[in-house]
Amino acid sequence: MTADASPPTGLSGPPTDALIVGAGPAGLALAAELSARGLSVRVTDPAPHAPFPATYGAWRDDLPGWAQDCAAHTWADVRVYTGPQPTPLLRPYTLLDNAGLRAALLGRAGRGLTLTAARVCGATRTAGGWTVQGTQDGQPARWEARVVIDASGHQPALLRHPDRHPDGAALQTAYGIVATFDRPPSAPGAVVWMDYRTPHGDPPADLRGGATFLYAMHLGGDRYFVEETSLIARPAPTRQDLEARLHARLHAQGTPPREIISDEWVSFPMNTAPPAAGEGSVLAFGAAAGLVHPISGFQVSGALRDAPAVADAIAGALRDGGDPVQAGWDALWPPERRAARAVHLLGVQALLNLPPRALPAFFAAFFALPPARWHAFLDPRTPPGPLARTMLRLFAHAPAHVRLPLARAALRHAGTSLHALNAAARP
Ligand SMILES: Cc1cc2nc3c(=O)[nH]c(=O)nc-3n(C[C@H](O)[C@H](O)[C@H](O)COP(=O)(O)OP(=O)(O)OC[C@H]3O[C@@H](n4cnc5c(N)ncnc54)[C@H](O)[C@@H]3O)c2cc1C
Incomplete structure (x- = not known):
């Protein structure tokens, strides 16, 4: 990674080939690939060095080879319960080690990568590329780049996409805890990808979205991750709904947590339409680009796999005088x-x-x-x-x-x- 040299007057840092908004897994994956192709890349994020906050799971065979080495755990015993008996899925499942994944992404980057602690609020097209506006250390800031990529997550900071959810957003919501247990709350040594059994009784009639399931991982010893999940609903169950239902389930099973170590709230749209590559629009990547899978809610493994081809397209267009935004969209969302x-x-x-x-x-x-x-x-x-x-x-x-x-x-x-x-x- 490079440190910012003295910027030209009026700018908060030297111009770069690419500016990526957001240092989540998608933003860093694309930044690593672009910088590895010799481009200068600035990634802006209010906390660019912070660990990724979410619990990321993926089918092991969906991850690129290098990312398979970033596993906190991989389970061969993966099951679903759609009735009393488990169905084995016979497909290894991985919980990513977020610190390891972040370090691996930065390790794959070239020398031209700069991480900037800043929030971006706007971007304007210029003759040579883009001017990007934001705030850095509480002060207005401005950068220039030949291409801008919005990787700021489910509520994109820059991408304008009015038809993102034409029928209204349908959400996946979930509430989960990492905790220690005196008795196993789910199958020891296993991932339970979906458990639709209802020891806690049928969902109350007024529960928005209806049925919920348990997503659970044995993390070793007496430690488990257990999450009450609504796969997709409109309107969706709230955090309070799911927290109450998770604890009701654990108590009904006779497996209340001994000590809660951390918790997480999941809420994101599942029915995002492909973005229109509109005139004057920035490029996007990751959740901002509508890449969350509409049935599973997964996105991280896809972003890690897509990043090289999108980087090739952008780098090729910048080299050959083409339009890097259009080239990026074409690589990401072919017909x-x-x-x-x-x-x-x-x-x-x-x-x-x-x-x-x-x-x-x-x-x-x-x-x-x-x-x-x-x-x-x-x-x-x-x-x-x-x-x-x-x-x-x-x-x-x-x-x-x-x-x-x-x-x-x-x-x-x-x-x-x-x-x-x-x-x-x-x-
Ligand atoms: C709790 C949770 C659990 C999930 N679990 C999984 C899972 O198991 N597997 C899976 O594949 N997917 C999962 N997802 C879905 C999805 O893949 C994740 O949301 C993933 O983090 C999206 O990656 P991303 O890099 O596109 O965006 P994000 O991870 O959201 O990163 C966006 C980054 O942009 C920054 N940012 C935002 N606004 C600005 C701005 N204006 N200026 C500068 N920076 C900005 C943010 O600080 C953030 O760091 C989960 C989602 C959630 C919320």
Whole structure:
């Protein structure tokens, strides 16, 4: 990493090839790749050296090889409960070591990376690139860069995308704790990816979003991470709802926590439409670019995998005099991926229309699919055709009480369904 040399008059630092807003996993992944290609890169974040705050899980085989070495834990025993008996998923699952991941990303960066403690509030296009405005040490600040990338998370600081959630945001919300327990609150030695059993009773009728499930990891010894999760809902359960439901579950199981070490609140939109690469717009990456998977809520492994291709596109355009914003969008959201998102958003509509009681049966049918099919369905790179075929197969194999609401949802959203399936059918 470089330290800022004396900046030209009026600027808060020397101009750079790229300025990335946000030092989350996505921003740092792209910064590392761009700087490794010889570009000068400034990453601005109010706390650019702070550890990533969230608990990041990923399928191990979704992570690039180098990131597989950044595991805090990897479990071979991964299960779901859609009824009394577990379904083994036979796919190793990793909890990322956030400090290790951050260090690995910085270790992959080239010499031209600068981390700047600043909040960005605006960007204006100029003849040679962009002027970016923000605050640094409580003072107005200004930087120049040839390309600006908004990687500031779920509520982008710069990207304008009025149609981000055309039908309103549908949220994943969850409340989790890391705690010690006298008795195991979930299977020892395992990750429980979804536990739809309800020892704490059916969800109260007034619980927004209905059914919730337990996501749990054994962290070793008497330490577990347990999280009460609402996969996707509009409106979604609140933090108070989920905290109360998690403790009700743990007490009903006879496994109350002995000591709570930390807690976390999860809330982010799942149904983000692909951004339009509008005239004058900055480029975006990570959650800001709508890359959260609409069915799983995962994004981190995808950002780590996408970063090299997006960096190649930006670096190529800067070298050849092309438009780096357009090149970046083309690499990130090619037409096939946009069509795949339309199919996934149809799946979101189906999930939102399922009665809460039908969710366990829906996921029982989902995980009864051949593993290659459900793996592909959860992979953001899967083309629309195979996605649509998997959805039809799931529909055909689901029990009648799941199929009916799915069919109703497809009819209610007939326009979107036809658009998605047409897009999926295109070569
Ligand atoms: C609690 C939680 C748990 C999650 N768990 C998982 C998981 O297990 N697996 C998974 O794949 N995904 C998970 N997600 C979803 C998603 O992948 C994460 O939100 C992920 O952190 C997004 O990465 P990002 O780098 O795009 O944005 P962020 O991690 O949100 O980083 C954005 C950065 O931008 C900075 N910033 C914001 N505004 C400005 C500004 N104006 N100027 C400068 N900097 C700014 C912020 O300080 C922040 O550091 C989770 C989300 C949450 C909230």
